[in-house]
Amino acid sequence: MLPFSDDELRPIVSDVIEKARVWIKQDGGDVTLIDIIDGKVFVQLQGACVGCGSSGTTLKFGIEKEMKRMIHPDISIVNVPHGWEDKLEQLG
Numbered sequence: 001m002l003p004f005s006d007d008e009l010r011p012i013v014s015d016v017i018e019k020a021r022v023w024i025k026q027d028g029g030d031v032t033l034i035d036i037i038d039g040k041v042f043v044q045l046q047g048a049c050v051g052c053g054s055s056g057t058t059l060k061f062g063i064e065k066e067m068k069r070m071i072h073p074d075i076s077i078v079n080v081p082h083g084w085e086d087k088l089e090q091l092g
Contacts, residue, residue: 002039002072009036012071017043020063024049031063034080040092041067044080055079 002009017033024031029049034042043063049055056079064077078091 002074004039004072006036006038009039009041009071009075013041013067013075016063016067016070020066024058029055029058031058034085035088037088037092039072039075041075041077042080042088042091043077044082044085050082 013036014033017031021031025047027049028047029052030046031049032044032046034044036042041064043059045052045055045059049058052058059077059079064075067075067077078088080088080091084091
């Protein structure tokens with residue numbers, strides 16, 4: 001369990017995602033923060049990232065790794081497929 005509330009995490013997580021968006025957009029993709037629930041960060045890949053074979057690597061070894069380094073080692077990131085925005089509890 002993280003020592004932060006989801007509300008406390010939101011601005012820091014948003015900042016990490018905004019920084020990641022810069023390099024993701026260079027490849028024609030994008031990422032959006034959907035929600036944070038119990039320390040799990042739910043994001044949705046968009047554009048060229050949808051269906052890209054490297055999207056998992058982008059999330060786990062790019063964005064999540066940076067969040068673990070900057071925020072807390074137990075934070076995790078979950079990709080939300082399009083159409084699943086209202087089913088987050090089934091993903092995490």
